[in-house]
Amino acid sequence: MRPYDPTQIEPKWIERWESEGLYRASEDPDDPRPRFYALDMFPYPSGDLHLGHAEAFSGGDAIARFRWMQGNNVLHPIGWDSFGLPAENAAIKRGIHPKEWTYANIDQQRRSFRRVGMSFDWTRQLHTSDPEYYRWTQWLFKRFFDRGLAYRKKAAANWCPNDQTVLANEQVVNGACERCGTPVVRKDLTQWFFKITDYAQRLLDDTQELEWPERVITMQRNWIGRSEGASVVFEIAETGDRVEVFTTRPDTLWGVTFFVFAVEHPLVPKLAEAGGVPAEAASMIEALRSTPLTVREEADTREGVNLGVHALNPVNGERVPVFVAPYVLMEYGTGAVMGVPAHDQRDFEFARHHGLPIRVVIQPEGEQRDPDSMPEAHDHEGVMVNSGPFDGLRSPEAIPEVIRWLEEQGKGRAAVTYRLRDWLLSRQRYWGAPIPIVHCPEHGEVAVPEDQLPVLLPDDVDFTPGGESPLARHPTWKHTTCPTCGKEAVRDTDTMDTFVDSSWYFFRYCSPHEDRQAFDPEKVARWMPVDQYTGGVEHAILHLLYSRFFTKVLKDMGMVSFSEPALRLMNQGQVIFAGASMSKSKGNVVEPMPLVERWGADSMRVTMLFAGPFEDDIDWKLIEPDPNRRPAANAWLGRVHAAVWEAAEREGEEPEELRRLTHRTIEAVTSDLERFRFNVAISKLQVLTNDLRSTLDASGGGREAATALVQMLAPMAPFVADELWREALGNAESVHVSRWPAFDEALAKRDRVTLVVQVDGKVRDRIEVDASASEDEVRDLALGSDKVKRALDRREVRQVIVRAPRLVNLVTAD
Ligand SMILES: [Zn+2]
Ligand SMILES: [Zn+2]
Numbered sequence: 001m002r003p004y005d006p007t008q009i010e011p012k013w014i015e016r017w018e019s020e021g022l023y024r025a026s027e028d029p030d031d032p033r034p035r036f037y038a039l040d041m042f043p044y045p046s047g048d049l050h051l052g053h054a055e056a057f058s059g060g061d062a063i064a065r066f067r068w069m070q071g072n073n074v075l076h077p078i079g080w081d082s083f084g085l086p087a088e089n090a091a092i093k094r095g096i097h098p099k100e101w102t103y104a105n106i107d108q109q110r111r112s113f114r115r116v117g118m119s120f121d122w123t124r125q126l127h128t129s130d131p132e133y134y135r136w137t138q139w140l141f142k143r144f145f146d147r148g149l150a151y152r153k154k155a156a157a158n159w160c161p162n163d164q165t166v167l168a169n170e171q172v173v174n175g176a177c178e179r180c181g182t183p184v185v186r187k188d189l190t191q192w193f194f195k196i197t198d199y200a201q202r203l204l205d206d207t208q209e210l211e212w213p214e215r216v217i218t219m220q221r222n223w224i225g226r227s228e229g230a231s232v233v234f235e236i237a238e239t240g241d242r243v244e245v246f247t248t249r250p251d252t253l254w255g256v257t258f259f260v261f262a263v264e265h266p267l268v269p270k271l272a273e274a275g276g277v278p279a280e281a282a283s284m285i286e287a288l289r290s291t292p293l294t295v296r297e298e299a300d301t302r303e304g305v306n307l308g309v310h311a312l313n314p315v316n317g318e319r320v321p322v323f324v325a326p327y328v329l330m331e332y333g334t335g336a337v338m339g340v341p342a343h344d345q346r347d348f349e350f351a352r353h354h355g356l357p358i359r360v361v362i363q364p365e366g367e368q369r370d371p372d373s374m375p376e377a378h379d380h381e382g383v384m385v386n387s388g389p390f391d392g393l394r395s396p397e398a399i400p401e402v403i404r405w406l407e408e409q410g411k412g413r414a415a416v417t418y419r420l421r422d423w424l425l426s427r428q429r430y431w432g433a434p435i436p437i438v439h440c441p442e443h444g445e446v447a448v449p450e451d452q453l454p455v456l457l458p459d460d461v462d463f464t465p466g467g468e469s470p471l472a473r474h475p476t477w478k479h480t481t482c483p484t485c486g487k488e489a490v491r492d493t494d495t496m497d498t499f500v501d502s503s504w505y506f507f508r509y510c511s512p513h514e515d516r517q518a519f520d521p522e523k524v525a526r527w528m529p530v531d532q533y534t535g536g537v538e539h540a541i542l543h544l545l546y547s548r549f550f551t552k553v554l555k556d557m558g559m560v561s562f563s564e565p566a567l568r569l570m571n572q573g574q575v576i577f578a579g580a581s582m583s584k585s586k587g588n589v590v591e592p593m594p595l596v597e598r599w600g601a602d603s604m605r606v607t608m609l610f611a612g613p614f615e616d617d618i619d620w621k622l623i624e625p626d627p628n629r630r631p632a633a634n635a636w637l638g639r640v641h642a643a644v645w646e647a648a649e650r651e652g653e654e655p656e657e658l659r660r661l662t663h664r665t666i667e668a669v670t671s672d673l674e675r676f677r678f679n680v681a682i683s684k685l686q687v688l689t690n691d692l693r694s695t696l697d698a699s700g701g702g703r704e705a706a707t708a709l710v711q712m713l714a715p716m717a718p719f720v721a722d723e724l725w726r727e728a729l730g731n732a733e734s735v736h737v738s739r740w741p742a743f744d745e746a747l748a749k750r751d752r753v754t755l756v757v758q759v760d761g762k763v764r765d766r767i768e769v770d771a772s773a774s775e776d777e778v779r780d781l782a783l784g785s786d787k788v789k790r791a792l793d794r795r796e797v798r799q800v801i802v803r804a805p806r807l808v809n810l811v812t813a814d
Contacts, residue, residue, distance in 0.1 A: 004641035006600025006634070010719045014114055017722075022736055023068075023119040025075040027523070036072035037527045038064035039506055039566065041535030041543070042079045045105035046086040049112045051575040051582065051620060052536070054592040057118060058605040058716075059572050059614050059678065060534035064119050065715035066673045069740040075527050076119055077509040079126035080106050083134070084498035085163055085179055088431035092464060098431040099459065102129060112593055116601040117718050119736070124512045128501035133508065134433035135454035136518035137501050140550075142436055142447045149195045149553060150425075152445060156264065156330070157424060159187035164465030165428045166191060168497060169421055170223075170542045192435060192494065193422040196549045200224050200418040202563070203548055212569040213615070216540040223541050225419025230403045232412035234259060234338070237310040237319055238274050241267055246333040246417050249343070250402045251395045252380055254387040255361035257351065258339035259311035259322045260304065263288045264330040268307070271322065275308025281324055288326055301327045301346045302353035313338075314411040316388060325350065333417060341377065342369075348377035361386050362395050423546065425497040430463035430470040432495030440482035440489040449483050455491065469493040502543055503550040506530055506565060521559055530566035537571040544569070570676055573617040582620075590620055595627060599634045602717035606633035609678035609716055636686060637720050640713065643692045644706040648728040652701030661691050662705045663747035669712050670740070678716060685712055703729075708741045757782040758809040764791040773805040782808035 017023070026033075040060035043053060064076035082102050091098040106127060113120065126133055144150040157166040162182035166189060171178045196203075204224050207217050229248035236243065243261075247253070261268050263285050272281035284305050304325030311322050320339075327346055328337050341351035341358045351358055358371035364382040384390045389405070390398055406412035426435065434455045436448040448455055458477050463470045471477055472493035482489040504518070510527045511520035529551075535543075551565040574581065577588040596604050610633060611618040624631055665688045672681035688709055692702045707729060714721035714735045725735035751771035755778055757764055765787040769778060779802050782788060792812065799811040 002645070004638040004720070006602060006637075006719065007597070009723045010115075010117065010601055013719050013722050014117060017117070017119075017734070017736075018122075020734065022734055023064075023074075023076060023121050024123060025077075025121050025527075026073045027526075029526070031073050033071055033073040035527055036064075036067045036074045037530045037532070038067060038074055038076045039509075039530045039533045040076075040078070041533070041539065042081050042502070042505060043109060044084065044086055045080050045082050045102050045109055046090060047105060048108050048591070048593060049116075051590055051592050054116070054596075054604055055575050055608045055618060056534060056536065056572045057113070057116070058608040059570070059676065061118050061605075061718075062609065062673070062678060062715040063532055063534065063570075063676070065718060065736060066740070068119070068736060069711070069714065069738060071739065074119075075124075075509065076121055077124040077126075077512075078113065078118065078120040078122070079124075079505055079509065079512075080109070080128065081498060081502050081505070082106060082127045082129040083432045083495075083501055085165070085429060085431070088429060088463065089163070091431075097459070098463065099129070102431075103127075112596075115593070116596055116604065119718070124509050126505065126508055126512050128433075128498070128505065129431070131454045131456060132515070133505075134457075134501065136508070137433045137496065137504070138436040138448070138453050138455060139450060139518055140504060141496065141500070142450065142453075143557060144194060144553065145437070145445075145447050147553075147557070149198070150192060151195065152190060152192050154188060154190045155193075155424075156186050157189050157191055158184045159189075160184055163429070164467055166424060166426065168424045168499070168542075170423075170499075170545070189426075191424050191426040192437075192492075193424055194500075194549070196423045196546075197418060197420055199549050199552050200226070200420045201416075202552055203420075203545065206548070206552075206564055209564055209567070210569070211567055213537070213571055216537065216544065216569065216571065219540045220545055223420060223545065226416060227418075228414075228416050229399075230406055230412045231334075231415035232314060232338075232406065234311040234314060234336075236267075236271065236322065237312050239271065239309065241271075243267065243311070243336050244334050245336050245338050246415055247338060249340070249380060249396070249399070250406060250412065251384060251387070251390070251399050252340045252343050252361055253313065253315045253338070253402070254384075254390075255340045255342050255359045256313050256318070256320055256338045257341060257357045257359055258320050258347075258354075260328045260337050260339055260350070261307075261322070261324045262328040262330040262335040263324055263326055265324075265335040268324050271307045271309050272305075272324070275306075275322075277305060277308050280305045281307065284324060284326070301325075301349040303327070304350060304354065306354070314409075315406075321356070323350075323354070331421060332419065342371060342374070343377055343380040345377040348374075359386060423497075423499075423549075425500055426494040427497055428467065428469045428494060429465060430457075430461055430495065432498060433457070433501065434471065435492040435494050435496055437492040438480055438482055438489045439492060440484060440487065442487065443482055443484045445492075446483050446489070452483070457495075469495065471495070499542055499546050503546045504554075506547070507554075507560070518559075524560055528560070529562050529564055531568065533566035533569045535569075535571065536574070540571075570614065572614050573612075575618045575620055577619065578621040579619060590627075595624075595631075598627075599631050600637075600719070602637055602719050603631050603634040606637065606682060606717050607631055610682045612679055614676050614678055636689065637717055639693065640689050640709065641720060641724065643689060643696060643702070644710055644724045645728045646696050647692060647702035647706035648724075648730070650696065650701050650703070652699070654701045654704050655695055658691055658695045658700065658702060658705050660747050660751075661688060662708050663743040664750065666708055666712065666741050666743035667748045670743075673715065681712070682716065685709060711735060711738060711741050714738075753805050755781065755805055756807050757785055757788055758807070759788060759791045760812055761809065762791075764788050769805050771805060775802045775804045778802060778804045778808055782810065 067074045087102045088098045091101040158172045160177040162180045230250035272278045304323040307322045309322045310319040339347045341347040342360045360369045362380045362382045363369045384393050403414045436455045438446045478491045507519040510523040547565045552563045554560045555563045582589045669681045692705045695702050710724045722735050755767045755769045765785045795812040797810045801809040
């Protein structure tokens, strides 16, 4: 027997697996094995692998390997999300070209992935920054453009002053840039958008098809933010302009006492002119020009300028004063709202400050509410009052009736709005796919023809950020000719948000070398949708929403036959340190690769998977506080190594008890791995290891147990498993292509015994129980028995005598 030395074992198997081509997905259409697409979210090449990668990929790899052994033809690809800000910023900081830095990191990560023994099909690698890839990103953009799903408009955008680029709404977290944490400001720019709002309802409806974590579904649903209500038209008395308003509470229309426009509403300057306050309105518009939208959401509700004009309430013809105020946002609804101060807190504060009337139109039954003494707005549940034809009806139940009435009267209609906005995809940065559009003075925006793609990103660019795209500063790059008329024209100088690149990479994996189309539809039909997607919950909205949108658009284009990219999703937790996220600035970053070099990749994997439920955070300080101490996982694998070698060399009968435990363990671990309960599976393998050890110590045989143990260990500790499988147990082929062990039902069956339940010494019931049932379990079973309850006939039980698992005696007499 040899000592367990992962530094000797592991490098050897890396070479062997590669030369054997173990993890290549078969494209043979006649391959009878069921296909399984195991997808891991691909990494950013912003340095070497970190502990978060080590955790995520340990889980993703265990799933892929488990499926291989269950007889699936598995597609388990890898690639790099290699355009984007992190690479560009790091390159600027180091004074090297983003391309050089990015590809050096990819090489480093690739070496590390190989070192930890990932079961990737390396023949399918892709990098989104390769022209062979972004050519098709551009092609897809063009297809979206042709369908009217990519459009350009001038709009208020979120601008990160640090990164010098705009951000999508999804990339702004609590008013700050999700990348660098700098507070976002507002900037008016002409930008490209994808019309994701056209898909809002389908993105909501199709969540029903998904076996995804509930919290991800909830986050997406909230982000899409559907609300139902009515759209009502108010007329401006002085100018005759008609203004549409959306409200979820048309039952409060009779409580409107003022009307408010967002600062950006196009009618504001005209109305201010008509009302005689153009200067006041202009100064408010000016003051808000640079306030970020996310800060505006918390705007002071008292601020506002009376425009001096009036809106006519369509339900009762009342004239109410019109304001412009920062607390109303152009981005939500129509940019104009009706003020109902009695039933909306923000409206209430505004009305109090400006001395506007407050009118209660809904109140709890039997109560009289006095607007003058109200300390705050009241919720709107109760009975409608002061509401013309609707007085006395219960609200909110009356809303459908109010909408019907509005429609009959021609004053409004039922309407639905969404919080979701279109996806802003232009970026004023260098390291991304150029937007394949040419601007012609005569023909406007013209898509670059397909045969001229890719529009290559030039290498010789001063890419320091400066407010406009670095491509615009290149002396020649943007000058071209119009594809339509051949006259002089300029290229669009923005690049695409990298979330465009990552919205379709999983299609590309199915035919990564395809050079006539983005992907081969036949191969995509064969592999997709993805069977199991693994990655971080931080992508719950951005990447996972965009990918779903892309898939639906491709379906509408007839390129794929399904509308969801991945049916099952698993989110691993984060790896943190002493309760805080790891970061260079905190100086608490633990690098995984030195630990792998010292203790082995298998130990790293088992440590990650054993730390707790896969979806929970791992606090590394609690798991492995001392990098110089031998990890518990390494010690356990050492015990496995010793026991399996010993069992392999031992002749001799295998005790019945060990055989039973082996088969029970196979049954349980199979079901654990199907549900990603890696930690539970490992603890059962540890129990089996201990029993194997004691059997060997008592001179018994254990070859069957050792064989099953090695196979079940293979998805989680692939190196030592293959070493033991081939070297100790003498198999010719890899454990990773062996068939997952089956269990013998008879052996796996737990021993059952008869529990006798007595009441005052008389037998009242006999119950079959597990031989290993605990005292508490048999006591509960005895007390729950109907026969026992009848025998007790409501008498009080004074004493319970338990001899688990065979006897419970309930004593009622003194
Ligand atoms: Zn930033
Ligand atoms: Zn032209």
